[in-house]
Amino acid sequence: MSWLAKYGYTDEDDNDNLGVDWVLQYEFGDIDQARAITEFRTLLQDLNEAGLRVQVRHGHGEALLVCIRVPRDHLGNLVHQSRIKDWLFGITHTLPDGDETAIADADTPSEEIRGAGITPGFGKWKNVTASFPLHDQEACAEMLRQWNRKTVLTTSDLDAIRALFGEKVLFQPGRSLVGYIVAFYYAFIHCYSLFLVVPAGLGILGWLYLGPYSIVYGTVLCVWCIVFVEYWKIREADLSQRWDVKGVGRLKVNRKQYVWEKEVKDPISGQVKHVFPGWKQFTRQLLLIPFASVASVALGALIVASFASEVFISEVYDGPFKGYLEFVPTVLFSLSLPAITSFLTSIATRLTDYENYRTQDQYDLAQTQKNFVMNFITSFLPTILTAYVYVPFGKQIVPYLDILRRTGFKADIVSGQKEFEVDTSRFQQEVIYLSMTAQVLSFGEEIVLPYVKHVLRQKWQNYRDRKAEYGRKRTHSTATGLFLVDSPEEAAFMTRLRSEAGAEEYHVEEDIMEMCVQFGYLALFGVAWPLVPLGFLLNNWLELRGDFFKLTLECQRPPPIRSDSIGPCLLGLDLLAWLGTLSTAAIVHVYRGPISEVRLSSLLLTLFVAEQVYLGMRFTASTALEKIFSDTIRREEASRYAVRKNYLAASLARNSPSSGSHGSPNGRTRHRVRFNDRVNVYSSIEEDPSTDDIPCPTTEEPENDVLRGSDREAQFWSAHSGDMADAGVKLIRALSTAKAGDGVKSSKEA
């Protein structure tokens, strides 16, 4: 991989971030100069008030770059506060030492900037067009170097990603590990690829000995899908504990756009919470159903139309330009898809806004859910159409497409009188395409193309800047000129800074979604060609490295978003494993023999049985895996137990020296609990809990405690004074009739 060599040539100094924690880009090309000046002054004032250090430099074109540094003392306190907060919310289980020196809510520089009231791209900060930390190039290079030396990543590699894309300032020696969504993505692709080895190996065997549409291979594939999804759920929980992020979502700050209905003070913890009723949110979420329907119809119609016209041209049409015309539907489809998708996305965004989520996390989750619906349709519908409509029903449907002839059009441009024949291998060809060519194409489209574009654009902008600079140099005062020209020491750094400011944002959800779609192809159509998992496995080896390359060299460094899961795609995986079972059963049933012999009732029976098997298998897999990997759950319990145990020890230690002052004359306070011997079940419930635990002076002595009750009670317990064992023995002798005669016994007794 020659592009990696790039790292070798870079100067050590160029990789130094010069202590810049965060960068904001302020663009003023579209607005009035006076307004720009006012806005910028407010921005800097807000940053100063938040106690941040800034340096301003010019960016590409009409843009300023504000380099931000959080003073180290301030930051240290932030980190400490953040740790305490984690501990309070039960996300970590070891209380950090040290006392409280300040009250700070912010967690990381990114939250600090939000804490300063600056929300990039929103409201009055619409012109703050980028907000990002700088890449740690050296660490990235080191990691890629390490990865190139090995085939399989280890957990410590994952920990390294977690550490790298956790914010630099947040991790110091001994800082307990913190998980970020980027690290979860790599953990997922890693786990998924390792799992892929099994069906890839079996696929080779299947390809050699079983051929496509094999029942055995299909069953194995379905079981594999279910087991993988269930395993990943446990793995995710495990990682979220290893990285101390379990339940981190509830700790997040409110979104600025969040509209709460009432303020609730928690009776137990005393926190004030801003609440928006759950049922209201759920009602609003129900709008997902009409949205999904509209999206399905819109995208579905587009796909069906392009599919139908493609079939028409390739199978029915026989006129001039056939060779070119065949590509027209695909081209039209590709051209119109972005427009429709972006229209649907804008509706989705509006819906998500309306659903009113408290945290950015939940908001992103809901948005991803909707994207998932759209992605699902565009990714799977074409192949589904081929598999379940074109091949089985093509013979009945395609002649209807032949409108030209039926409308009496010139007969020589439609293919003669010959009977139309469905190309039954078309489905398999599509699956092969999906698992090989499409993966390579998408790699190029996703990683290579944007990189080339980014590099070229940077070169062009640098050239333009130099020209403009040259022009301006003579017309400005020396003071201004100093700002316009980079000092030689900074020049390389500033070039990199400008390049990163102009780079795309990295959306980890898109990469996760891509893997989900790949899993979906395997689950839904994998049975048609046993080598599909092998293709995916090879692709993922490259994809893992390519995505890392994209993340570090093509995109802005993502802000560190703590997360304990790969998000809503998990639900998608569940759904795909379920649909996959049904689809595999149906494909095997339909394609094994001649398609014309398939009967609807037997197909339905197959599907019905497959579904029951799926449900049973899923239940078994989740039960078994939970039992086998129960360590994870046990570990969490133990941590909680430890917190309480420490607290108990602390509170006992606190009580014991001061117990003398609590008014108990003897050194050891004997804590006594009152008893009601007869309980009024109704009244005892309402009784005030505060009366508990007040040592109540009781008059009785321990020895005669039974006397406290009624006289009859005392009589009962003091009756037959003497050894009760002897009394029992006497009774046994008197009563026993089984082994010896009554008379013998009684005479002995007498």
Added chain:
Amino acid sequence: MSWLAKYGYTDEDDNDNLGVDWVLQYEFGDIDQARAITEFRTLLQDLNEAGLRVQVRHGHGEALLVCIRVPRDHLGNLVHQSRIKDWLFGITHTLPDGDETAIADADTPSEEIRGAGITPGFGKWKNVTASFPLHDQEACAEMLRQWNRKTVLTTSDLDAIRALFGEKVLFQPGRSLVGYIVAFYYAFIHCYSLFLVVPAGLGILGWLYLGPYSIVYGTVLCVWCIVFVEYWKIREADLSQRWDVKGVGRLKVNRKQYVWEKEVKDPISGQVKHVFPGWKQFTRQLLLIPFASVASVALGALIVASFASEVFISEVYDGPFKGYLEFVPTVLFSLSLPAITSFLTSIATRLTDYENYRTQDQYDLAQTQKNFVMNFITSFLPTILTAYVYVPFGKQIVPYLDILRRTGFKADIVSGQKEFEVDTSRFQQEVIYLSMTAQVLSFGEEIVLPYVKHVLRQKWQNYRDRKAEYGRKRTHSTATGLFLVDSPEEAAFMTRLRSEAGAEEYHVEEDIMEMCVQFGYLALFGVAWPLVPLGFLLNNWLELRGDFFKLTLECQRPPPIRSDSIGPCLLGLDLLAWLGTLSTAAIVHVYRGPISEVRLSSLLLTLFVAEQVYLGMRFTASTALEKIFSDTIRREEASRYAVRKNYLAASLARNSPSSGSHGSPNGRTRHRVRFNDRVNVYSSIEEDPSTDDIPCPTTEEPENDVLRGSDREAQFWSAHSGDMADAGVKLIRALSTAKAGDGVKSSKEA
């Protein structure tokens, strides 16, 4: 309800338990007298060593009753210890006050007795045939009186049950509420009955306007079932929090029979745990599958045979004694069922023993699971056979039963040449029978009959005892005689004690199972007759009170088993709701029109669609209910937060006075965290966490913290000294081209 009046007549004093906490019954009828004496001496010695007070009285026949009292001081400490333990395991969230005065593991008298090494009915204590607390008759009577005044129970009634069947000694004023499995049963039947009001009301409408097998009514019924099950899950979690038992299972002591493989010391909490590997247990649990198969075949064959012969006799046979012979199969079935069931139960017990569970809870749960399988088959299979085999296929199958005629037997005892006609209403008749007659019969069988039996037996035993006593009186010494004759003050109490010792144990699982089976009838067959839920609702009104009567007057008071759920039946409810949807769809499809017109493919399609609707509905219901009732989850989080907050406050308070001694010369220790500006992502992970949080003396001052980095870094941050806002403004003026000409600006600047 005249039987309730009984309470009115009892003397106040008769209800007094004379301070008896627990009773053991020792029977020696089957063993050697010498051995009995040795065993009994050991028993009393063990009890004495555990610090318990005892009184011995004679029971019915050859039995001794040992009344046990836990001294109140000892008990107080036990209660305190138990509270601390609850708190440590996160089951309650408020730390009880007071210091540790003793180390006791036992939780309640029942555990105390186990703590004394006595496990009734197991090993050397095989002859300890009963072990129970005494009923609190007054509280029970009060509760029944309250219930008779109202139709609908409230949550405070449930709290009262919980309080009553929690052990008396465990609740004092202010004791936080504790939930017991009995209380969960009542909460379940109460919740279920309230939910039944909806289908009962709709059922009346359906009965008047829609008739049986209505699509609308069937759909409503299925949705109701799903919603109920999902709601109950949330309600259960809510109650387990209200009653402070969430996760109580893990706190239980090990069973004596538990065989652990290794001892693991938890690295975090320092507890030593005896572990048996999860995967091994799961492998053993897989034996459930062959067991379920064998049970299905055995019970299924029995049911099919009895069903077939009944059909044969009623429909084909026409010989002598037809009227009597018709009942023969049912009688034979009823007679052989207990034998088969008890055989299967013994296998099930062996399996459960082999599965090696750590706590009694888990053991009971596994056993209940197996009982559920058997119950499921015996309860539902007959009706399933009628609905899905007899009615649809009767016409094809019944003639085969006609072996008599085909083997050339005398033709006049089989019904003539007339064509066999299936009685299509038979299914509906069975459903009506199940929802009305069967419920009444089972009520009688379960509650009235055992009560009558119990009363009669007590009377008979009292009579025999009196006779025996009269005979013995003259043959024994005065000392023994004193033991043989109850003192007049104790007489009534001892009668009651003996009666309770002779009563049956109460198995709450059976009552829960009965309700599950009822729910199953409704889910599976309810659509056949819209009045089914109404019948169940009426039955449950009575059942609730009858069960309470049984619990308090017929059975021994159950030992208080803390629990946070109704147990494995929850899984059963899920299963029944799922099967119910399929069954309802199938019944509506088959029975709506003429049965002969039903086609297999359309039936399968209906089932397939119904299953998808079920899955979707269940997902929606659980999501919606979780969102709506999210308070429960939030409340638990808040409690945890509170614990940690208190701890934090405590540890800060502890630190602040002692900080002076920690070697910091200034009063306030400034806690400083070290930073690595450049992070080696690999090495930082392995670093020793103990280096964290050690205040490290840094040499730099806060003001010039940026100087710590490289020279270039210092240069960057000190460049362009002066107001950065001004610098930005200059840059904006210099760079902006959009609104004003470049020349104008630059000349101004100059």
